[in-house]
Amino acid sequence: xxxxxxxxxxxxxxxxxxxLLRCNYSSSVPPYLFWYVQYPNQGLQxxxxxxxxxxxxxxxxxxxxxxxxxxxxxxxxxxxxxxSDAAEYFCAVSGPWGYSTLxxxxxxxxxxxx
Amino acid sequence: DxxxxxxxxxxxxxxxxxxxxxxxxxxxxxxxxxxxxxxxQGLRLIYYSQIVNxxxxxxxxxxxSVSREKKESFPLTVTSAQKNPTAFYLCASTLDRDTEAFFxxxxxxxVV
Numbered sequence: 001x002x003x004x005x006x007x008x009x010x011x012x013x014x015x016x017x018x019x020l021l022r023c024n025y026s027s028s029v030p031p032y033l034f035w036y037v038q039y040p041n042q043g044l045q046x047x048x049x050x051x052x053x054x055x056x057x058x059x060x061x062x063x064x065x066x067x068x069x070x071x072x073x074x075x076x077x078x079x080x081x082x083x084s085d086a087a088e089y090f091c092a093v094s095g096p097w098g099y100s101t102l103x104x105x106x107x108x109x110x111x112x113x114x
Numbered sequence: 115d116x117x118x119x120x121x122x123x124x125x126x127x128x129x130x131x132x133x134x135x136x137x138x139x140x141x142x143x144x145x146x147x148x149x150x151x152x153x154x155q156g157l158r159l160i161y162y163s164q165i166v167n168x169x170x171x172x173x174x175x176x177x178x179s180v181s182r183e184k185k186e187s188f189p190l191t192v193t194s195a196q197k198n199p200t201a202f203y204l205c206a207s208t209l210d211r212d213t214e215a216f217f218x219x220x221x222x223x224x225v226v
Contacts, residue, residue: 025159036217041202041220042220043118043220044157044217045217072124092157098164098170100145100210101159102159104149104157104158106155107154107156
């Protein structure tokens with residue numbers, strides 16, 4: 001069965017600081033992994049995805065994530081936070097009903113202070 | 115521009131009433147999905163459809179119904195059997211089974 005654990009429902013950083021959002025998953029098959037961002041009362045926007053190949057994935061807005069199979073992790077990072085990064089972030093793993101159905105984590109709210 | 119349109123953005127329903135949420139896409143995507151979002155709970159899959167006239171239950175289908183009569187449309191009906199329908203509902207679509215999902219802007223349903 002698929003599951004996703006996001007460590008920390010809220011993460012606070014200062015503008016310019018490193019952003020690290022943690023995601024661990026379990027999957028019964030080789031996973032596809034995703035990070036989505038959601039601004040208040042809006043839909044989800046894809047930040048980046050891992051399917052196969054290179055384990056370091058670069059996405060939009062300066063975000064990147066590294067797939068580590070041995071640790072079953074897919075942590076999201078950004079070297080320098082910007083005020084506009086304040087939003088809720090969701091990690092998701094493919095399945096259980098095919099690769100396009102998704103199992104989501106509970107989300108991490110990123111707060112950025114000046 | 116191509117995308118997914120959900121309507122209405124806000125919806126109020128009295129207890130005991132059925133209500134239908136609209137989802138339309140012009141991306142020519144084969145598959146469509148409905149997710150429910152509750153605060154602090156992430157998103158959970160309600161129903162999905164990979165082709166016209168076919169759909170499958172997800173994690174939390176009880177109290178919901180769907181139809182897929184056209185490729186571009188996947189309406190969700192929240193029935194009176196759904197005990198706690200107040201939530202944010204998100205529709206998504208994918209080109210096929212193995213591509214990433216594109217999401218609509220959501221419908222916030224409140225039972226009054």
